[in-house]
Amino acid sequence: MTIRFLETGAHAAAFNMGLDETLMKSVRPGEPILRFYAWKPPAVSIGYFQSLEDEVDLAECKRQGVDVVRRVTGGGAVFHDAELTYSYISREYPAGIIDSYKLICNGIVLGLAKVGIQAQFVPINDIIAGGKKISGNAQTRKRGVLLQHGTLLLQVDVDRMFSLLKVPSEKMRDKLVQNVKERVTSVNRSFEEVATALKSGFQEALGDSLRESAVSGAEKEMAEKLAKEKYASKEWNFLR
Amino acid sequence: MPEGKSVLKAQKLLKITLHYADDRIHALQIRGDFFMHPEEDLEKLEKKMAGSVLERGELEQRAKEFLQTTQVFGFDEKSLAEAILQASGKAPP
Numbered sequence: 001m002t003i004r005f006l007e008t009g010a011h012a013a014a015f016n017m018g019l020d021e022t023l024m025k026s027v028r029p030g031e032p033i034l035r036f037y038a039w040k041p042p043a044v045s046i047g048y049f050q051s052l053e054d055e056v057d058l059a060e061c062k063r064q065g066v067d068v069v070r071r072v073t074g075g076g077a078v079f080h081d082a083e084l085t086y087s088y089i090s091r092e093y094p095a096g097i098i099d100s101y102k103l104i105c106n107g108i109v110l111g112l113a114k115v116g117i118q119a120q121f122v123p124i125n126d127i128i129a130g131g132k133k134i135s136g137n138a139q140t141r142k143r144g145v146l147l148q149h150g151t152l153l154l155q156v157d158v159d160r161m162f163s164l165l166k167v168p169s170e171k172m173r174d175k176l177v178q179n180v181k182e183r184v185t186s187v188n189r190s191f192e193e194v195a196t197a198l199k200s201g202f203q204e205a206l207g208d209s210l211r212e213s214a215v216s217g218a219e220k221e222m223a224e225k226l227a228k229e230k231y232a233s234k235e236w237n238f239l240r
Numbered sequence: 241m242p243e244g245k246s247v248l249k250a251q252k253l254l255k256i257t258l259h260y261a262d263d264r265i266h267a268l269q270i271r272g273d274f275f276m277h278p279e280e281d282l283e284k285l286e287k288k289m290a291g292s293v294l295e296r297g298e299l300e301q302r303a304k305e306f307l308q309t310t311q312v313f314g315f316d317e318k319s320l321a322e323a324i325l326q327a328s329g330k331a332p333p
Contacts, residue, residue: 048279051271054255074314076253076273097277097311124251124275124313141277240271 003202004033005210007195010040013069016085017045018226021072022219023089024145032090034202034210036195039080043067044164047075047138051240054166061164070237073138073149075125077165082155082186084194088202093146098123101139103205104148108135111201112152115189125150132185152194153186241266246326246333250274252314258327265292268324274314281310289320294328296321 004027008019016037023033046055048071055077061068066079088107094100105121112119112129119129127135137150158180167173187194203210215223230236244258252274259266267290276282288306292298303317315323325331 047273049270049272049274049276049282051255054271072279074273074275074279097275097313138275140279240269 001030001032001208002211003206003208004031004213005199006033006035006213006215008035008037008215010038012041012227013039013043013045013067013080014227014231015223016043017069017071017231019215019219019223020087020089020147020149021226021230022223023087024142024147025222026216026219027089027091027145029091031211032088032092032206032208034199035087035089036198037085037087038083038191039067039085041065041067042079042081043069044077044079045069045071046077048072048140049074049240050077052237057164057166064160064164066164068237069231070239071138071149072142073140073147075136075138078136078151079157079161079164080151081157081160082153084152084154084191084198085149086152086198087147087149089145089147091145093141097139100146101125101137101148104139105135105137105150107202107205108150108152108198109201110204111194111198112187114197114200115187115193117187129185132183134185134187152198153184154191154194155188156184156186158184242328244327244329246323248315248319248323248326250315250319250323254315254319254323256323256327258324260294260328263294265290265294265324268327270320272314274312276313277311281306285310289324294325294330296325299324 027033088104109119117129122128125137135152139148162177241261246256248254253272255271257269285306299321300317303320
């Protein structure tokens with residue numbers, strides 16, 4: 001079995017989410033898709049079950065030129081800046097949800113080992129290195145297709161992250177910032193170096209070779225349509 | 241109609257907005273950074289809990305019935321009941 005590999009570059013949040021949904025439709029039986037990408041401009045994504053207005057300081061995001069988008073997956077608010085984001089999409093996957101998280105996250109664990117970082121998968125959806133979170137992941141299953149996407153932090157700016165999120169009070173903000181600085185870490189390597197390592201890691205974890213590919217014209221068109229009509233819409237982002 | 245809110249740290253964060261009257265849930269919104277499969281079942285859970293008496297046993301029972309057919313990672317029937325009771329003022333935050 002081969003994995004169709006796409007490196008789709010840095011795009012706006014709505015397009016990134018539109019392309020994930022597009023690839024869930026175009027993925028073929030027996031050939032999963034692995035996609036690496038980045039965010040330009042930086043963005044905050046929230047989980048499917050979160051309230052946008054409760055979690056995100058929309059005025060501050062606008063002021064800083066930071067995109068905002070609701071994901072189709074659960075989980076929490078994520079600030080996407082200096083990171084490698086991946087999506088794994090497949091019609092074949094373990095029935096158990098934690099089993100599938102473990103299988104896919106093992107690709108990241110093995111990839112990190114290749115840049116000298118010892119990490120481990122911690123259920124439900126985290127990867128920890130040196131006792132600190134280095135990757136968060138989220139999964140959905142729709143119409144027989146699994147999408148798992150997640151982040152690998154290249155660098156982390158906790159102060160900037162919390163300037164964009166709502167917190168109960170300013171006193172709480174300082175405490176949260178300090179708490180996250182103690183609990184989160186980053187790879188501190190270039191995107192290219194990490195991408196090379198992760199490609200190898202995913203091949204080893206999933207037992208398949210990667211087939212270099214590109215987004216088709218039809219896929220790009222569908223992703224742009226979904227970006228415009230769904231992921232950039234108030235109806236979707238203010239769903240809750 | 242009284243409205244109450246609560247934020248509970250279960251395995252994940254659970255945020256409740258509750259509308260209640262005569263010791264019974266009229267409507268509620270469940271938000272948070274949990275996972276639910278399938279995701280569309282959140283509205284079913286909110287409807288399932290509506291109408292419940294604000295009593296731990298019934299709240300847990302309704303939530304437990306829901307969890308027999310929907311997978312949730314981040315909270316269970318006990319933490320959901322606790323969050324609802326906190327939102328109604330019947331349990332301390």
